[in-house]
Amino acid sequence: MKPNPEGLAIGIDIGGTKMLGCVVDESCAVIDQGRAATPTELDREEALDVLEEFVRSLHELGKQEVGTIPVGIGLPGMVTLDGVMRFSPHLHALDGVDVRARLSERLGGVAVSVGNDANCAALCEALVGAGKDWSDVLMLTLGTGIGAGWVRDGELILGAHGYAGELGHMKVDPDGLSCPCGGRGCWERYVSGTALERLVQEAVDRETLTIDSDPGEGIGQTVKVLAQRGDLVAKGILDELSLWLARGLGFIVAMGDPGVIILGGGLTDLADEVIPRVVALLPTILEGGTIHESVSLRIADFGERSGAIGASLMARRSS
Ligand SMILES: [Zn+2]
Numbered sequence: 001m002k003p004n005p006e007g008l009a010i011g012i013d014i015g016g017t018k019m020l021g022c023v024v025d026e027s028c029a030v031i032d033q034g035r036a037a038t039p040t041e042l043d044r045e046e047a048l049d050v051l052e053e054f055v056r057s058l059h060e061l062g063k064q065e066v067g068t069i070p071v072g073i074g075l076p077g078m079v080t081l082d083g084v085m086r087f088s089p090h091l092h093a094l095d096g097v098d099v100r101a102r103l104s105e106r107l108g109g110v111a112v113s114v115g116n117d118a119n120c121a122a123l124c125e126a127l128v129g130a131g132k133d134w135s136d137v138l139m140l141t142l143g144t145g146i147g148a149g150w151v152r153d154g155e156l157i158l159g160a161h162g163y164a165g166e167l168g169h170m171k172v173d174p175d176g177l178s179c180p181c182g183g184r185g186c187w188e189r190y191v192s193g194t195a196l197e198r199l200v201q202e203a204v205d206r207e208t209l210t211i212d213s214d215p216g217e218g219i220g221q222t223v224k225v226l227a228q229r230g231d232l233v234a235k236g237i238l239d240e241l242s243l244w245l246a247r248g249l250g251f252i253v254a255m256g257d258p259g260v261i262i263l264g265g266g267l268t269d270l271a272d273e274v275i276p277r278v279v280a281l282l283p284t285i286l287e288g289g290t291i292h293e294s295v296s297l298r299i300a301d302f303g304e305r306s307g308a309i310g311a312s313l314m315a316r317r318s319s
Contacts (some may be wrong), residue, residue, distance in 0.1 A: 009070040009319075010058050011312030013117055013305075014038055014051075016076055016090035016144030021054055022305060023062035023069075024312040028128050028251050030305060032061040039075075040091055047093040052106045065108045072315030074117035074307045075099060076147070081162040082267030083114040089169070089181040090144060097311075105226025113315040117155050118165060121300070124310030125262045126151035129301035134259035138252060139300070140167070141307070142267035146248075150256065168192070172248060190287035193266040196220060199237045209233045218285035227273060238270060242277035249278065250285035253295055264300035264307075272301050 007026040012019060015038060023032040036054050039047040051073075059066050079087025083100025085091075100114040122131075122139035131137035131151070141147040145308030146168030150157040157164050168188035169181050189195060200219055203209035209231070213224055226234035249261065263271060275297050286292040300306045 004069050008062055008064060009072065009312040009315050010055065010062070011120070011308040011310065011315065012054065012058070012071075013307030014073065014075055014091070015117065015307070016040075017075065019054060020304060020308050021058045022308040022312065023058060023064075024075075027091045027125055028124070028302075028309050028313070030309070031082070032058075033305075033308070034058055034061055038091060039093060042093055044093050044097060048097070049170050050105065051099075051103060055103065055107065063209065066107050068183060070113065070116070070218060070312070070315035070319035071107075072113040072311035072313070072318075073099065073103070074119070074120035074311045074314075078163045078166060079114060080167035081118045082232075083112075085114075086163075087181075089179065093131045111319065115156075115311070115314050116147070116149065116162070116165065116202060117141070117311075119158070120308075120310030120314055121147065121264055121306035122149025122165075122262075123156055123313050124150050124302055124306045125198070125264070125300050127154060127313060128309075129306065130262045130298040131260050132161075134296075135255070136259045136261065138256065138258040138260070139176065139262045139264060139306070141265040142191060142263060143193050143265035145194065146191050147265075148252075150258070160241055167248065167252065170248065170251065172244070187244070187248045189239055191248065191267070193220075195224070195244075196237070196241065196270070199240060203233050203237065209237075218269075220267060224270055224273055227248055238273050239277065241270070242274045242279065245274060246278045246281035246285055249282065249295075253282070253286060253292075258295060260296040260298055262298050262300050264303070268303075270298050 126137040150169040173185035179186040
């Protein structure tokens with residue numbers, strides 16, 4: 001790699017619906033950022049075209065030549081330890097693609113770091129964000145689906161193949177709702193932005209809830225305000241999301257006993273309503289009940305940028 005006197009890196013977070021790319025300095029400050037739609041409807045080569053163009057546009061934004069600064073990319077799915085996107089429920093075009101190698105080749109041999117998007121977010125929050133005071137940090141991103149990453153003593157837990165943390169597809173109800181992954185009853189069908197939209201739509205269809213704003217556009221904020229005004233249906237939606245969140249966290253706490261659980265993603269619009277409910281529910285779920293030490297639940301410090309900043313950190317570590 002050529003000299004990089006400004007110490008910049010590019011981090012890209014590819015979500016289920018949108019991509020956020022950041023040009024980040026050594027203190028994790030974002031110098032510039034760009035957005036694009038995730039190429040969910042395109043074929044493999046077209047999707048790679050979009051990613052390549054996005055990486056190049058971020059270099060232009062940061063006034064850097066390709067090859068001068070590290071590039072890291074968080075992908076929404078199962079990513080192997082050597083950078084192959086094995087399976088993505090929300091971006092099937094890249095299933096089986098060696099994203100690291102293909103992008104590197106398209107960018108003239110530049111090294112590209114690739115990992116799971118939620119792992120990148122976890123790395124950011126654990127190292128420099130809301131989890132920096134804990135040694136065991138679980139991060140959940142509650143967006144289109146659920147992403148998760150676990151950082152212990154500053155290092156991501158990746159598992160034997162790289163797939164650790166695919167918690168959104170734990171089957172919490174084997175006969176439950178169908179999921180884009182092909183399974184049924186996945187946790188993310190019950191706790192995510194998608195789940196919130198479904199619950200609101202069901203209530204609107206039953207004519208028990210009236211939403212004035214466009215569904216999907218700040219819907220969390222709308223539900224929260226309605227609940228705070230005493231709307232029982234809106235409160236019921238928050239109760240249901242909280243219950244499913246607490247049930248899933250019960251499995252996770254039992255398995256790994258994190259010191260802090262950090263929540264990110266769009267559903268955190270509801271955090272000040274959901275977190276107290278989950279804190280109240282967890283002792284009813286965990287072994288030992290109230291004897292079990294409480295788990296801290298926090299909101300991500302870096303908001304929607306956690307994944308992109310984490311991807312830049314991943315790139316720095318590999319460069
Ligand atoms: Zn699933």
